[in-house]
Amino acid sequence: MTSWPAITCTVVALVGGATMARAEAGGDPDRGAEMFRQCAGCHQVGSGAKNAIGPQLNGIFDRSAARAEGFAYSDGLVRAATNGLAWDFDSLDAYIENPRALVSQTRMNFRGLPNQQDRDDLLAFLRIYSASPSDIPESAPTAQAVDHEVAPEILAIVGDPTYGEYLSGECTSCHQTSGAANGIPSITNWPAEYFVTAMHAYKDDVRTHPVMQMMAKRLSNEEVAALAAYFEDVE
């Protein structure tokens, strides 16, 4: 999602790891329902919600800004949407903290919620009315703030095959330990160097398979080495 890198960075920089923990705890949706009363003069959410003074807010997480069907948005919000503003935890958090700070010509006439807990609770309430990953797996986990960069560990070369054996559980849902290959290639008994090279090619998007890119990207260099060590000698 290309939403608002400047804001995201600020949030992460200010509160760091705490953002993650707090966002995952998800706020208190019951308290958020009470907070929503100050929004309800303009916005509807839930079953049968319609556009009113403001747009209806069902499915707000995960969609591009200015997208409620049939609602006439301000030029400012339309422009922000054209520039890539999409609603997720971070962008909504910034918007309700101070709407005009995020979208200068928005018509949303709301002074903002300066208190983080208030915003967390309100967003936890609103998140209920958007698609959830467990119901629709392609939904983004937009209820949580995204904490981007973890400093990359550089080259732990000697892999631990015991750890590799545990990690291999993620591979063997598809690739067979027996080395049988049918639609999905064999990954057993490769020289470790080739294995590591291939995995880094997925990590760096040089190899294009989306499942493998996803699996490789979450493996540290040490974990790739551990897998390589395990699969090199697996019987």
Add this chain to the structure above:
Amino acid sequence: MTLNRRAFVGSAVAATGVLAAPMVMGASHGRAKVVVVGGGAGGATVARYLAKDSNGEIDVTLIEPTRQYYTCFFSNLYLGGFRTIESLGHSYGGLAAQYGINVVHDWAIGVDRDAKTVSTAGGYMLPYDRLILSPGIDFVEGAVAGWDVAAQNKMPHAYKAGSQSELLKAQIEAMPQGGTYAMVAPPNPFRCPPGPYERVSMVAHLLKQINPTAKILIADPKEAFSKQGLFEEGWNTHYAGMIERIGPDFGGANVEVDPEAMTLSIDGDVNNVDVCNVIPAMKAGRIADIAGITEGNWAPVNAADLSSKMDANIHVLGDACAQGDMPKSGFSANSQAKVCANAVRGVLTGSTVFPARFANTCWSLIDTNDGVKVGATYEATDEKIAKVDGFISETGESAQVRQATFEESVGWYDGIAADMFG
């Protein structure tokens, strides 16, 4: 079981934590005992990994009523004619012979959480140090007006594979020319989010060949569904004019069926249908409820080891558990099983416990060589299993990409079957 006793068990567990496990082990003068209930993607995998990796240090019992297990995944491909029913069947012989798992073909009917025993319909009483429940789904009673399990012969769900799949296919093949196949789709959350829509695709594929003027009618209580853009694109391309979906805005949540008259009423409009595939709202397999570890329809678990939030000696895998962001799928259950096996083995034998990591991919077939997929990786947080990253097939992909995706799914089937059954 009374609420008082539940509360007592809960507090005792909280007080003693995992330290209790090795003491029980010592007291039993033998190998640590793990009882697994349910031999599907969660249960078979966790039993196999525990037995395989513990070098005989853990005594693993698997309780599963059926002798031949039919995978729910790929059962839609059977409806479409892309698989035989036999190719979906797996026996437990390998788990018993190759891994020394004590496979008991019986129904688990009771759990005594104080005595730590499981009782079976056949009259056995099996003690455990850790109990792992992977019972899959049951249906919420009264979820679809006019339907109950007694009607599944007339209006099959085919959401547990095997005889129900065969019945549904026979009914579709027997439809009169120009007849109607109807589906009552389930509300969230349910097993296999893309499953009903892959099924519609496969039924359409079959009907296009044997009954091209037939219609497909879906009553759906959900606004949106998994891979919706991909399915709708495929339905337009391959099955134009055949499929009608009625969502909640037009009464898709307000349905009633009459299995005798073979009618489906949607918002009061009565439709005569020839096949009515009713997929009701779902809940955890009944043994989870019997064990007293459910909250609402599902069993809440801790993300790090899939342990029940109500009893640290019980773990719940797969469709039955409420864990967070993972969809209820065979792939998810298999992934959770490996994390659980690693954690349980650590507690019972002192082996290294590595941090939990999860993944899921769901492939769906829309038509011949037109495969799509969605997947994600997940991690354990204090709160839940949380999504980390994901991908989904794109609309407008080339035929080569779609064929490769389908071929990959066939390879995955063999891979996960080997991972479950050895």
